[in-house]
Amino acid sequence: MQSYLVISALGKDHPGIVSELSQAILDCGASINDSRMARLGGEFAIIMLLSGHWNAIAKIETLLPRLAEQLNLVIQSQRTTQRTAPSNLIPYGVEVVSMDHPGIVRDVADFFAKRGINIEELFTSTYLAPHTGTPMFSLHMTVGVPSDMAIATLRGEFMDFCDDLNIDAMLAPVK
Numbered sequence: 001m002q003s004y005l006v007i008s009a010l011g012k013d014h015p016g017i018v019s020e021l022s023q024a025i026l027d028c029g030a031s032i033n034d035s036r037m038a039r040l041g042g043e044f045a046i047i048m049l050l051s052g053h054w055n056a057i058a059k060i061e062t063l064l065p066r067l068a069e070q071l072n073l074v075i076q077s078q079r080t081t082q083r084t085a086p087s088n089l090i091p092y093g094v095e096v097v098s099m100d101h102p103g104i105v106r107d108v109a110d111f112f113a114k115r116g117i118n119i120e121e122l123f124t125s126t127y128l129a130p131h132t133g134t135p136m137f138s139l140h141m142t143v144g145v146p147s148d149m150a151i152a153t154l155r156g157e158f159m160d161f162c163d164d165l166n167i168d169a170m171l172a173p174v175k
Contacts, residue, residue: 003057004033004080005050007064011073013044021046024067029056044073049080089144091120091174094158098167100126100135108139111161115154118144142174 009021018037025032030052037046050060061077068075096108105124112119121142129136145154155171162169 001054002051002082003054004082005030005057005060005077006047006080007050007060007075007077008045008047009068009071009073009075010043010045011071013039013042017044017071017073018046020071021048021067024063025050025060028059028063029053030060051082086144088147089118090147092143092145093170093172093174094139094141094143095170096137096139096162096167097169098137098165100137104137104139104165104167107165108141111158112143115149116146117149120144 030050033049033051035046035048064075064077098104109119119141123140125138127136158171
């Protein structure tokens with residue numbers, strides 16, 4: 001019987017963090033099922049879903065405080081269960097590009113939340129436009145659209161919503 005643990009870690013970035021974290025997980029007899037890592041400013045951030053027999057997960061939980069001190073990280077953990085994806089959801093990719101301004105993530109997330117559509121993944125970044133140096137914002141997300149929802153209607157509503165906010169966007173099935 002597999003047990004599952006989500007850990008998140010945050011701290012000053014330095015070489016070797018991922019190597020040491022993954023080695024500790026391997027040494028405890030667990031596996032990394034899913035993970036996301038990013039360098040945000042000068043900070044390192046990672047979130048991982050681990051799996052293993054109950055004793056492997058218990059070893060990791062016991063090791064985390066020492067590992068946090070050794071790597072100078074703040075580490076949190078939470079037991080979880082295996083994810084069961086509803087069979088009636090179709091993954092759609094959402095791409096948004098706009099001049100950077102506050103509230104874009106909230107507005108786009110609210111659009112989907114009001115329609116009962118869950119956000120599965122979300123990535124954002126800012127950058128300067130090549131020729132003008134204008135601050136730009138980019139959002140990439142995957143949403144789970146119920147199979148009984150009219151995609152043409154959803155796409156039309158989303159494009160109208162984006163036009164009203166003066167943002168460029170795309171909504172397309174994930175291949």
